[in-house]
Amino acid sequence: xxxxxxxxxxxxxxxxxxxxxxxxxxxxxxxxxxxxxxxxxxxxxxxxxxxxxxxxxxxxxxxxxxxxxxxxxxxxxxxxxxxxxxxxxxxxxxxxxxxxxxxxxxxxxxxxxxxxxxxxxxxxxxxxxxxxxxxxxxxxxxxxxxxxxxxxxxxxxxxxxxxxxxxxxxxxxxxxxxxxxxxxxxxxxxxxxxxxxxxxxxxxxxxxxxxxxxxxxxxxxxxxxxxxxxxxxxxxxxxxxxxxxxxxxxxxxxxxxxxxxxxxxxxxxxxxxxxxxxxxxxxxxxxxxxxxxxxxx
Ligand SMILES: C[S@@+](CC[C@H](N)C(=O)[O-])C[C@H]1O[C@@H](n2cnc3c(N)ncnc32)[C@H](O)[C@@H]1O
Numbered sequence: 001x002x003x004x005x006x007x008x009x010x011x012x013x014x015x016x017x018x019x020x021x022x023x024x025x026x027x028x029x030x031x032x033x034x035x036x037x038x039x040x041x042x043x044x045x046x047x048x049x050x051x052x053x054x055x056x057x058x059x060x061x062x063x064x065x066x067x068x069x070x071x072x073x074x075x076x077x078x079x080x081x082x083x084x085x086x087x088x089x090x091x092x093x094x095x096x097x098x099x100x101x102x103x104x105x106x107x108x109x110x111x112x113x114x115x116x117x118x119x120x121x122x123x124x125x126x127x128x129x130x131x132x133x134x135x136x137x138x139x140x141x142x143x144x145x146x147x148x149x150x151x152x153x154x155x156x157x158x159x160x161x162x163x164x165x166x167x168x169x170x171x172x173x174x175x176x177x178x179x180x181x182x183x184x185x186x187x188x189x190x191x192x193x194x195x196x197x198x199x200x201x202x203x204x205x206x207x208x209x210x211x212x213x214x215x216x217x218x219x220x221x222x223x224x225x226x227x228x229x230x231x232x233x234x235x236x237x238x239x240x241x242x243x244x245x246x247x248x249x250x251x252x253x254x255x256x257x258x259x260x261x262x263x264x265x266x267x268x269x270x271x272x273x274x275x276x277x278x279x280x281x282x283x284x285x286x287x288x289x290x291x292x293x294x295x296x297x
Pocket of ligand 1: 161217
């Protein structure tokens with residue numbers, strides 16, 4: 001087991017650079033270690049397991065690494081924050097860097113730490129597609145990582161989420177990168193509601209990110225399910241997309257193939273839209289669960 005972890009970590013070495021200190025070091029069965037996931041956040045480790053125990057060999061490896069490690073149990077329903085497994089407790093919050101962009105991280109703010117590592121390549125692509133003068137809409141934005149990536153390229157961004165604490169976190173991510181959040185837009189509320197409102201106001205965007213949770217309920221109790229409702233979501237977004245604009249549609253719903261996902265999207269969209277699929281980042285070697293479809297109008 002120790003050798004497998006060493007080999008997995010060695011394979012990720014090229015991804016750890018001066019510009020990037022955020023990487024998945026071990027990706028379960030993809031590295032021959034089913035149920036075991038290890039990520040490094042600026043040298044602080046986060047171990048995730050689907051079983052309620054940590055094997056002594058794994059614990060030994062972590063202790064020998066000399067680094068702080070927190071443990072997140074993926075089998076729990078309460079969605080609690082990770083707990084300290086070894087090393088010293090980390091000062092909170094702290095900053096990580098991905099492709100020269102800084103993000104605020106917290107191991108104590110609940111089940112999610114402030115950024116989803118599996119979206120690294122999509123964030124880089126959003127940045128590539130953005131430029132000064134482009135208008136980018138980031139829905140289901142969480143801590144605004146896609147918005148920050150677009151703003152780094154000069155875009156004017158709109159960040160939309162149900163949660164005020166996450167929107168505040170997104171503002172801090174802008175500030176961390178020397179950008180004034182007041183020069184960008186932040187909208188609190190339901191994505192469906194805001195898309196209809198933008199359409200009525202005649203607002204248009206050159207790029208739109210749609211990365212919803214698999215299941216969600218808005219303030220009024222309305223339910224969204226990826227497998228049934230993504231087509232409608234994409235159709236609403238298409239109404240506020242500027243001519244020649246793009247949309248990024250993502251889901252990590254495992255019981256839907258990339259082909260079925262693309263069909264669901266294209267069925268509800270105007271003809272002539274081109275779809276292409278993006279792979280997961282190189283450090284995600286387990287079964288590819290994240291489906292990313294880029295739509296070009
Ligand atoms: C899976 S996270 C999105 C991750 C984000 N796209 C990223 O890459 O960092 C889901 C987010 O959607 C938000 N959310 C859930 N339902 C929503 C809704 N109906 N409208 C707007 N935001 C919603 C949640 O508050 C949460 O921040």
